[in-house]
Amino acid sequence: MSNLTDFINALPKAELHLHIEGSLEPEMMMDLAIRNNIDLPYKSVEEIRTAYKFSNLQDFLDIYYQGMNVLQTEQDFYDLTFAYLEKIAKEGVVHVEVFYDPQGHTSRGVAFSTVTNGILRALDDGQEKLGVTSELIMSFLRHLSEEDAFATLEEAKPWFDGRIVAVGLDSSEMGHPPSKFERVFNAARDLDLKLVAHAGEEGPSEYVREAIELLKIDRLDHGNRTIEDLALTRKLASSGIAFTVCPLSNLKLCGVANMKDHPLKKMMQAGLKVTVNSDDPAYFGGYMTANFLSVVEALDLSKDDIAVLCRNSISGSFLTDDEKQQHLDRIDNVVSSHR
Numbered sequence: 001m002s003n004l005t006d007f008i009n010a011l012p013k014a015e016l017h018l019h020i021e022g023s024l025e026p027e028m029m030m031d032l033a034i035r036n037n038i039d040l041p042y043k044s045v046e047e048i049r050t051a052y053k054f055s056n057l058q059d060f061l062d063i064y065y066q067g068m069n070v071l072q073t074e075q076d077f078y079d080l081t082f083a084y085l086e087k088i089a090k091e092g093v094v095h096v097e098v099f100y101d102p103q104g105h106t107s108r109g110v111a112f113s114t115v116t117n118g119i120l121r122a123l124d125d126g127q128e129k130l131g132v133t134s135e136l137i138m139s140f141l142r143h144l145s146e147e148d149a150f151a152t153l154e155e156a157k158p159w160f161d162g163r164i165v166a167v168g169l170d171s172s173e174m175g176h177p178p179s180k181f182e183r184v185f186n187a188a189r190d191l192d193l194k195l196v197a198h199a200g201e202e203g204p205s206e207y208v209r210e211a212i213e214l215l216k217i218d219r220l221d222h223g224n225r226t227i228e229d230l231a232l233t234r235k236l237a238s239s240g241i242a243f244t245v246c247p248l249s250n251l252k253l254c255g256v257a258n259m260k261d262h263p264l265k266k267m268m269q270a271g272l273k274v275t276v277n278s279d280d281p282a283y284f285g286g287y288m289t290a291n292f293l294s295v296v297e298a299l300d301l302s303k304d305d306i307a308v309l310c311r312n313s314i315s316g317s318f319l320t321d322d323e324k325q326q327h328l329d330r331i332d333n334v335v336s337s338h339r
C-alpha cells in the first residue's frame with residue numbers, strides 16, 4: 001500500500017454523497033436475484049460489469065433502476081447497507097450521510113417501511129459494531145411529479161423524529177430544474193428537515209442558482225458547473241456551503257473526458273468548500289479512497305489539500321459542533337504525525 005493510500009485511510013473523514021442503491025455490487029445483485037427468484041438480464045457477474053459503460057447520466061440511471069429490482073425484503077436493504085459500511089470503515093470514513101430513493105422502491109411495490117427500516121437497522125449496527133456514525137437522507141426522484149414527491153414526504157412523516165434528517169433531489173437533471181420542487185422543499189423546511197439537492201452535475205449553473213435561491217439548500221450535491229458563473233461562485237465561496245463532488249462518477253458519466261480535466265482543484269482555488277465522495281461506488285469503480293487517489297494523482301494535490309478535503313467533509317456534515325471538533329482535532333493529529 002502506498003504512503004499516500006495510508007495517509008488518506010488514516011484521515012478521519014465523512015462521506016456526504018452516497019446513494020445506498022449505488023453500492024449494490026454485482027456479486028450481491030446475483031445473490032439477491034437468486035434469493036428472491038428475480039430474472040436478471042445478465043448471466044454472470046462479469047456480464048454485469050461489462051454492462052457498466054455509460055455515456056451520460058441517463059445511461060447510468062436506466063441500469064441503476066433496473067439493478068434495484070433485486071432489492072425486495074428488509075433483510076436485503078440491511079445486507080446492502082451493512083456491506084457498504086464494512087467497506088468504508090476500512091477507509092477511515094467515520095461518518096456517512098446516506099441517500100436513498102424510496103420512490104424507486106415503492107413504485108415497484110416494496111413498502112416504504114421495508115426499505116427504510118432495513119437501511120436504518122444496518123446504520124444502527126454500523127455505529128455499534130464498526131464505530132461509523134450516520135444520518136439518512138431521503139431523495140426525491142426529480143423525473144417524477146411534484147405530487148409524487150409530496151406523497152412521499154407524507155409517507156415518511158413517522159421517520160421525521162430524527163431517523164430521516166434531510167431530503168435530497170436526484171435522478172435525471174436536464175429538464176427537471178430545482179424550481180419544479182420549490183413547494184416540496186418549502187414543506188420539508190417547515191418540518192425542520194435539512195435540505196440538499198443535486199445540481200450542476202449535467203445541468204447548467206442556473207440550476208445551481210435555483211437550488212440555492214429557491215430551494216434554499218444546506219448543501220449542494222455535485223455543483224461542478226457552478227464555476228461557469230463567476231458571481232455565483234463568489235457568493236457560494238463566501239457562504240461556505242459544502243459541495244459534494246464525486247470524481248469517479250463524473251469520469252464514468254462523461255462529465256469530464258479525462259480526470260486531468262476535473263474542476264475539483266479549480267473549485268478549491270475559487271474558495272469553494274469541496275468534499276470528495278463516491279456517489280454510486282459499485283457502478284463507478286471505487287469507494288472513498290479510490291476517489292481521493294483519482295484526483296490526487298490527476299490534479300497533483302498535496303497532502304495539505306487532502307487534509308483540507310477531509311476537514312471540509314466534517315465541517316460540511318450535519319454532525320454537531322462538538323462532534324465536528326473532535327474529528328477535526330483527530331485530523332490535525334494525523335497530519336502532524338505524517339510530517
Ligand code: HPA
Binds near residue numbers: 019171172201
Ligand atoms: O449521480 C447521480 N445523479 C443523479 N441521480 C443519481 N442517482 C444516483 N446517482 C445519481
Ligand SMILES: [Zn+2]
Binds near residue numbers: 017170198221279
Ligand atoms: Zn448522486
